Amino acid sequence: MTHANCPRCGGRLARDNDSGRCTPCQAAERDRLSAPPVVPASFWDHEPVRQALAERHLGRLIRAYRSHPYHGRVALPQTVVASWLSITQAQLSRVENGPPLVHLDRLAHWAQILRIPASRLWFGLPDQPFQIRNRIAEGRADDSQAHGQIIEQGEVPAMAVTVEEAPTGGGGATDRRRFNAMAALAGLAAAGHPYLLTGSADAANIGMEQVRLASSLVQDLRRADAAAGADQLCDVAIQAHARLSAWAARATYSREVGDALQSALADLGIQVAWLATDAERRREARPYLNEAITRARIADDPRMEVQALTQLSMLLRESQPGESLHCAEAALRVSAGWATPRLTTLLHLRRAHTYAVLTDASGFSREMTKARRDLERGPHEDDLGFVDFVNEQEVNGIQGLSYLALDRPDRAAQSFRAIIANPSPGHRRNQVYYAVHLSQATYQQGDVNEAARIALDALPAVSQMNSGRITRNLAQVRSNLATSRQVTTAARQFVSAYDSAVKA
Incomplete structure (x- = not known):
């Protein structure tokens, strides 16, 4: 008969030992109940642990941690691990079985308690270099060989890795999407922002240097969002906003710095609100905008107030x-x-689309005419940064969305096709967004085959995005095509490809 080995120390177990632990390890049981044990590096290579890390779900990681063979044949009780985390057993159960945690402070705190190596995590830990590593679906420990080495502070310039440069081999669409987002975050860290994202902030005084860094962070967030969407960036921006707000509340600074800081915080809050909107977390957006308006008024900054x-x-x-x-x-x-003309163009577009939602065709037409008239006046040296996306493609896009709201899919399709025919490379996420809406408009026209073809063509690009809005809209296309009375071959091909991409 072959003797079993203790999973903790590797020692052979006696024939009559049914505990799954050798005697010395059983003697250490009391210690493990009071605090998390120091586990070997191989602990994190256990398949359920790797899978939870790949899924970026700390609750499932905790469950895999509790059930690890290292602890013996019987899993660690939830009550024990909950006590380590200073929560109740019921709370831990909800964490393990509910949606992924998104609050970075809690993620980092619990990861430190459980001694999870920073190199394994999808977020940064306080007082440690910010590291971002691609996690492929299989959760391989050597994934740096598959998709590039760890990207650390100062190693690459901001946004050096873009969506277009993302690897396309291996791992499927989900992995490429995750890699794109992680590369974007790595760019933010390399740009000089890691202390905003993960480090500690003890400065008693704030100067213009910190304000300028906060402003540059907003610009980097905008570039990353335009390339890859908001889902992965939203929590990073929320954390940065919380840290800067905490500094502003306790630090000292001059009146000049104070006004600039209020404007920078307003700008960051507006960006957080947009990221939350694109990530389909709309309920979280409005408080940031309300705060931004208040900060803009404190700083007497009408430009920031208009942006909010x-x-x-x-x-x-x-x-x-x-x-x-x-x-x-x-x-x-x-x-x-x-x-400037581009700003008034955007404001008239906002009103035009809203009138369309209200099914006020005359109001829509009036505001759209004003928007196009102002756009023809061209860019201006005083254009604010947040209107960079306002161009002919965006006007056509809002016009198309408005026609959909007015139940004019034929006119909507014309507008969206104009965008596809003349793309705007700097705003790739918007291009994909309107391509999906072209499929919706074509479906509403009754052309199921063409709608399916457009959706199938857009699917790879959607898979590279991290935009909850785009994902939701494509899911609606899938639902429409799957339940259509005309279940054509093209529709079945798209539904099958979509389902495979979701499972990947």
Whole structure:
């Protein structure tokens, strides 16, 4: 008869030992109940642990941790691990079985308690170099050989790795999407922002250097968002906003720095709100915009106030269209006298789309005419950074969305096709967004085959995005095609490809 070995120390177990542990390890049982044990490096290569890491789900990781053979034949009780984390057993059960945690402070704190190696994590730990590593679906420990080495602070310039440069071999669409987002975050760290994202902040004084760094972070977030979408960036931006807000509350600074800091925090809050919107976390967005308006007024910064009002108008369009119109009107009023043509174009587009949601065709037509008239006046040296995306493609896109709201899929399809025919490379996420809507418009026209073909062509690009809005819209296309009375070969091909991509 072959003797079993103790999974903790490797020693051979006696024939009559049915505990799964040798005597010395059983003697150490009391210690493991009071605090997490120091586990060997091989502990993290256990398949359930690797899978949980690949899924970026700390709750499932904790469950895999408790059930690891290292602890013996009987899993660690939830009550024991919950006590380590200073929560109740019921709370731990919800963490293990519920949706992934998104609060970075809690993620980092619990990872430190459980002694999870920083190199295995998908987020940074305080007081440690910010590291981002691609996690392929199999959760391989040597994935750096498959998709590049760990990217650390100062190793690459900001946004050096883009969506177009992302690897396409191995792992499937889900892995490429994850890699794209991780590369974007690595770019933020390399740009000089890691202390905002993961490090400790003990500065008693804030100067213009910190304010400038916060402003540059917003620009990097915008570039990363335009390339890969908001899902992976949203929590990073939320954490950075929380850290800067905490500094502002306790640090000292001059009046000049204070005004600049309020404007920088407002700008970051507006960006957080947009990322939350694109990530389909709309409920989280409005408080940031309300705060941004307050900060802009404290700093006497009408440009930042207009930016917040513009974003708020878009956020409220579907749920509170009347208030959406008021926000856009207020932005036009505040910016009167200094608004550039591209800014007024955007504000008229906000109003045009909202009128379409209200099924007010005349209001839509009036505002769209104003938007196109202002766009023809061209860019201006005083254009604010947040209007960079306002171009002919965006005007066509909003026009197409408005026609969909007005139940004019034929006109909507014309607008979306104009975008596809003349793409804007700098705003790849928007291109994909409108391509999916072209499929929706074509389906509403009754051309199931063409809708399926367009959706199938867009599927690889959607798989590389991290945009909850795009994902939701493509899921609706899939639902429409799967339940259509005309279940054609093209529709079945798309549904099958979509389902395979989701499972990958």
